Amino acid sequence: MATVISLINLKGGVGKTTTCLALADILAYEYKYKVLVIDLDPQTNVTVSLIHQDEWEERDKNGLTLKQLFLDAQLDTNIFVPEKAIVKNVSNVSGGIKGLDLLPSSLGLIEIQDKMAIIATTSNYTVKPTEILKKSINHLLSDYDFVLVDCPPNLGTVTLNGIFISDYYIIPTIPDILSTYGIPQITNKVSQFARKENLRITPLGIVITKYRSNLTLHNTTIETLESKHANDAAFPRIFKTRIPLTGKAEEAADYNDTPNTLKQKYGYQGLDRVFMRLVEEIHEYV
Template identity: 30%
Template sequence: MLAVANQKGGVAKTTTVASLGAALAAIGRKVLVVDLDPQGCLTFSLGHNPDRVESSVHEVLTGEAALREVILDTEEGISLVPATIDLAGAEAMLLMRPGREFALKRALATLDNDYDIVLIDCPPSLGVLTLNGLTAADSVLVPLQCETLAHRGVGQLLRTVGEVQQITNPDLRLLGALPTLYDARTTHSRDVISDVADRYEMPVLAPPIPRTVRFAEATASGATVLAGRRNKGALAYRELAEQLVAHWDTGADLVTFSPTA
């Protein structure tokens, strides 16, 4: 299970979950994606209207529905645990419950290894929902846009990851940062990546995800960037998916990005 987390919005977090999930499905893996964001952006990007979903991860976390009951199919070949605006109220409800950080982990345990890979789209915050995602996951990936001040909040996120490792999930591994909105034509993007790598001593994975209008077009149409025409973004996510599969299956090292290359 891989959690994709960054409490800063606009870093292509949901795009990464949807596109990486589609790329993994395209190479034969059975993929489940979990939308933990009350805004339901992942749900929408995979072709479902959050306002018309009958049951969602909200009912799962609050114990009103079994996980299998809310899973939806998508045109991308991915299974989806959708989110609705109701999820915003789940945090308050979970805060009053013992073992609140383990709600998602308990739900996923009922699937009996039905899926090869589970991707968890954490909300842009460090609240109970993100803690559920990190507690349930085996590893965490941090999308990071290649822009000035991109690292703001990264230190806080890494502290949260450290606390989760100490308290609720000692086996959680930090895969590293994934550069997004990358513009190879500028030295600025490379400088941001270099700064993050040095400041936090965190691996920066390759390939960086390039800035492309295809992401906005795909989100608006309720599809992932892998749908339709080939483009730089789709190729980057496919390459990343193949690397992750090799890493999970054989222990192969992940390729890291060199800003000076």
């Protein structure tokens, strides 16, 4: 059975998608794992980093993105077929990485997401709004070693669908005041949800992103997070690997680049090795 990991934070722009993309590339390319990336974010960022924009548009028109799954739930239709929606051997690395698959998102999910609350009150709908994804794809998860769920910057119904299928979650954060402010809320809300739904989902850790070693604020924020973890068992560990602020992380999102190797994609300055160390650390716990 796959190990399912969601990447979540209430704060936007903290590196959830960048971390998800790099973990996916490395787990599939370096470790030869079978990996599924599920893009639950209507911003569709990890989708267009892993497949060409034109391919996404074509699939979106034909009901082959997650928009259709949640639309089915609202309209009581049954059009979405996950086996057809999953794109095989994605990524721009060497023309596609064998064993790296994607369940794409859609910009159209924005409006549908806003109406999700309505489903909860629809009397003839039998699947819980937070269980829609699980009901659709559960039978496919055993095909994978790892499933990575890239979530939008909130803990709304769509994100809770990702939590519902997850064994673990990772919180990427910039080590500054505003980005780390909501971490206790995340852990509280996820554990409340897990208790209510009788799930086992464990915080795997906090990943420091966009780290600037010469910035006092970054270093003091990390110290504060580490002491919170030391003093409170419910507060997640902080991974030792820190993702530095670097332009190469931004360039990694450009699908139109055609790198032949991870080194080319993540740069000769060592960002590939940084993410590889993060994967090794994750491996210590899963």
